[in-house]
Amino acid sequence: TSSAVESEARTPFGLIKGHAYSVTGIEEVSYRGRQVRLIRIRNPWGQVEWNGPWSDNSPEWRSVSPSEQKRLSQAARDDGEFWMKFEDFKVHFDKVEICNLTPDALEDNTAHKWEVTIHQGSWVRGATAGGCRNFLETFWTNPQIKLHLTEKDDGEDDCTFIAALMQKGRRKLKKLGAEMLTIGYSIYESPGRDGHLGKDFFRYHPSKARSKTYINLREVSNRFKLPPGDYVLIPTTFEPHQEADFCLRIFSEKKAITEDLDENVAIDLPEPLHPTPNPQETEEEKQFRALFEQISGKDMEISAEELEYVLNAVLKKTKNIKFKNLSIISCRNIISLMDTSGNGKLEFNEFKVFWEKMKKWISIFLQFDFDKSGSMSSYELRGALKAAGYQLNNYLLQLIVLRYSDEQFQIEFDDFLNCLIRLENASRVFQALSVKSKEFINLNIGE
Known part of the structure; x- marks a missing residue:
């Protein structure tokens, strides 16, 4: 060759x-x-x-x-x-590839069968396409598969398995000019907790095994022997932001159990705040009341159009965040969320409760803006939403990233705010309708 x-x-x-x-x-x-x-x-x-x-x-x-x-x-x-x-x-000839037909194909003539588990997944730009361990800031966002090795090989202390990672559909895409991506994987000892592993775990824990190299082949496979235990396998492309579907197959001599380390969708929101009188208003609150009175007029209620003006005026003066503009639709969604009286407008106390909520969201946004650029990487959205009370799975995260991030995988504060408003509106409706169960609701045509 x-x-x-x-x-x-x-x-x-x-x-x-x-x-x-x-x-x-x-x-x-x-x-x-x-x-x-x-x-x-x-x-x-x-x-x-x-x-x-x-x-x-x-x-x-x-x-x-x-x-x-x-x-x-x-x-x-x-x-x-x-x-x-x-x-x-x-x-x-300079290269020979051996296909492992059975676990003992190279050892004896006895027929054995592999135990096989198959996982289908995707690397989605901005959400789960984190690249290899060289890119620590995004590596942790890749899909994660938990591997339970429980049965030792006969007469051995370790468990044998083959991990085969294949990128799907690339030959078909070659007609459109797409090349094979450079792929590989790493295997870590599981820390013993469920859920998607975060950035700090990979910062402080080395891998126990990995594919021999990252290479632009359709499939990368290697044979491993590891002690019984729980492990986490991270399939990745070499570079971040590269999209593809993949198939991961685990072939084992003895039965091995695998599962996707994805988050269960969960909502952890505090009870809606009710306005409480504050005898000593801060300077900020005095400014808001003055602006509120100026916009609302004698009725002391703000419409969606007036709210749009108020929020854009305030947020454009907020330091350290990039902000474009809040639309009239976003403001109607805010009123829908905060309007306890049902008159389609916000009274000052309702607005004040919303502002407390928004200050918390601004704090979360700044916390996850790690490079202090004024915008947040879409790869940090999982952690930011979890801090706000929303634990989402990969599929929902991918949809949200596609909707709210820009071409550079950045999310500015107005998009983050729109995302949280829609999530909270949907969550409050769900909570109101899920009387008996926290996981399911039944709807009639009117609802």
């Missing part, structure tokens, strides 16, 4: 560079009083063969008895299959 530039070029010996051949047999033959090691190779094209020593019509066969030739099924046919000397094989 040779470089991609010379791929599929024919050599003077009849071999095709960059071509994948199959090994179909190995034998020793008696030749002029000594044993010669031969290997049988097949060109999958079914034609074009090796023309060196021990090829179909080479003179070496004249010194081999007819019975030996019959035993080796030697015949001069242009069928793509040929014999060559093992030493020549080592000279002309």
Whole structure:
């Protein structure tokens, strides 16, 4: 084989560079009083063969008895299959890949079957395409698969398994100019808790095993032996932000149990705050009341249009956050969330409760704006939403990232605020309707 530039070029010996051949047999033959090691190779094209020593019509066969030739099924046919000397094989070929047909394919003739588990997943840009461990800030966001190794190999102290990671659909996408992505995986000892592992775990814990290399092949597979226990496997692309679907297969000699380390969807919101009179208003509150009175007029109630003006005026003066604009639709959603009287407007106390809520959201946003750029990486959204009371699975996170992040995988505060408003509105409705169960609701046509 040779470089991609010379791929599929024919050599003077009849071999095709960059071509994948199959090994179909190995034998020793008696030749002029000594044993010669031969290997049988097949060109999958079914034609074009090796023309060196021990090829179909080479003179070496004249010194081999007819019975030996019959035993080796030697015949001069242009069928793509040929014999060559093992030493020549080592000279002309530089890579051999072995397919593990069974756990003991290379050890004995006893038939064994693999135990197989299969996981389908995706790397989604901005959400679960975190790249390899070199990119710690996003590595933890990759899909995580928990592996339970419980049964030792017969007569051994360890458990044998093969992890095979395949990127799906890339050959089809090649017609559109897409190349194979560089993929691999790392295996960590599980800390013994459920749920998606965070950034700090990978900061302080080294991997127990990993694929030999990151490479742009359709599938990467390696055989491992690890002590019984729980492990977490992280399949990744080498670079972050690269999208693809993948299939991870775990082949084990004994039964192994695998599961996706995804979060269960859960809502942990405090009871809605009720306004309480504060005899000593802060300077900030005095400014808000003055602005509120100025906008609302004598009725001391703010409509969606007036709320839009108030919030945009305040948030544009807030330091350390990037903010574009809150739309009228967002403000109607805020009123829907905070309007306890049902008149479609916000009274000052309702607005004050909302402002306390928004100050908490601003604090969370600044906490997860790690580079202090004024915007938050979409990869940090999982942690930010959890701090706000929303534990979401990968699928929901991917949908939210697609909706609210920009092309640079950044989320500005107005998009973060819109996301939280919609989540809280949906959550409050769900909580109101889930009388008997916290996981399901039943709706009639009116609801």
